[in-house]
Amino acid sequence: MDIQNKFDAPTPASLDKTVKDMLHLAKQAGAKQAEAMVVASRNISVSVRDGEIEEVESSESQDLGLRVIIGQQQACVSTSDLSPASLEKMAERVCAMAKEAPDDPYCGLADPDQVQTSDRDLKKFDPTITDMQQLVERAKEGEAAALTIAGINLPATASASFSLGSVCHRASNGLYRYSTNSFHGQSVLAFAEKNGAMERDWAQSGACWLEDLRSIQDIADEAANRAISRLGAKKGPGGTMAVMFEPRTARTFINMLLGAISGSSVARGVSFLKDKKGQQLFANSFNIIEDPHRLRGSGSSLIDSEGFLRKPAAIIENGKLNSWLHNLSSARQLEETPTGHGATGIGSPPGIRSTNVYVAAGSKSPTELMLEVGKGLIVTDAFGSSFNSGTGDWSVGVAGFYFEGANRTKPFSEMTVAGNMLDIFKIMVPASDLKLEQSVETPSLLVPELAVAGQ
Secondary structure, three states: OOOOOOOOOOOHHHHHHHHHHHHHHHHHOOOOEEEEEEEEEEEEEEEEEOOEEEEEEEEEEEEEEEEEEEOOEEEEEEEOOOOHHHHHHHHHHHHHHHHHOOOOOOOOOOOHHHOOOOOOOOOOOOOOOOOHHHHHHHHHHHHHHHHOOOOOOOOOEEEEEEEEEEEEEEEOOOOEEEEEEEEEEEEEEEEEEEOOEEEEEEEEEEEOOHHHOOOHHHHHHHHHHHHHHOOOOEOOOOEEEEEEEOHHHHHHHHHHHHHHOEHHHHHHOOOOOOOOOOOEOOOOOOOEEEOOOOOOOOOOOOEOOOOOEOOOEEEEEOOEEOOOEOOHHHHHHOOOOOOOOEEOOOOOOOEEOOOOEEEOOOOOOHHHHHHHHOEEEEEEEEEEEEEOOOOOEEEEEEEEEEEEOOEEEEEEEEEEEEEEHHHHHHHOEEOOOOOOOOOEEOOOEEEEEEEEEOO
16 A cells, blocks of 8 residues: 655744734734634544554644634634635634624633743653554554454454644734644454354553553453453343442543533533532542643643643542632633633634543552442443433443452443432542543542442
């Protein structure tokens, strides 16, 4: 296969010129405040099956977004056509849109004296450029490694990917941000079959730096062993019982919490935690930390998209909820201070996004926690979640294993667990198996009593 690997990355100077030109055109068209962002990216990925390339994807793009503010009215547009004529029309169009938009008393840029800068390097760019042929070799190696595991008797699917992105962002209040980030990925999907029944499972690893990826053999081993262990799974008896969520399924609890403490959700009154700031949500030993400055962290950032410093913080400290996550708009609406969680997209107003968030590890291993409760379920897969963000009521389909003492027993599937997040948070116990790899991480989490629907 003839694969083109050449990539002529745009220079910082060329991206910055486009952004400056866009701001100038917006001002000429009548904008009182404006911000422009251009994102240049390259993404390549390959998947293989049965030793052959199954799918290849390669894309390069440059996209520009513009937001203008006139009084208390704002509008946003985006384009991939960066020609001078296109940008001029874009500026005129977005200013006309803003004049027709409804008033938003909370929109606007930060004051110039609020805008921060930093030149600290968080090491999110790996200078090692991975080409398509190297991805093909890595993917083939991943499948071959899975097929060496006894019990994997069907072709696996393995993939490898690489992405590179540069962001240049300026605003009329003096904000300037530029960064180039890289990301490498590897995954294996393994299939096991026995007596006509088939199960599958997966494992993956992703990192800003290639050398931080887990070994291909480790990824393949995990995918293969998980698939094999699921053979024979069926719906089992339910009831109220202890449920241990593995890290990959436990993350859903943290994501629901982060959504509920978003300032915009609280301001709209659609969060089940809207009146819980400063209150005890978890046990005294439970802590959730945000670390925006983690070196090589995929979510790491020194300054948010509105110019506010991102600071390490305890979101949950000794079980108590310390703060909402604010961008400038939600902070103004709730008359609070921005927390450095603004996240501007291409052609959209700033949203709210966290950086690197993790549940602090507990003092006991998953096995020790299992021994304490005696028996229950281990959830290794979850699907079809239903969540009411206003009340905290939640249910999800699950698969995994029963356990007794320290031992996993029979596998189960097609069961459901359900409860209210406020009740679950109160009794949730973190294990000690925390690994910091993704932007949201947690150890295994034990819920000592949870409603389980089965046979």
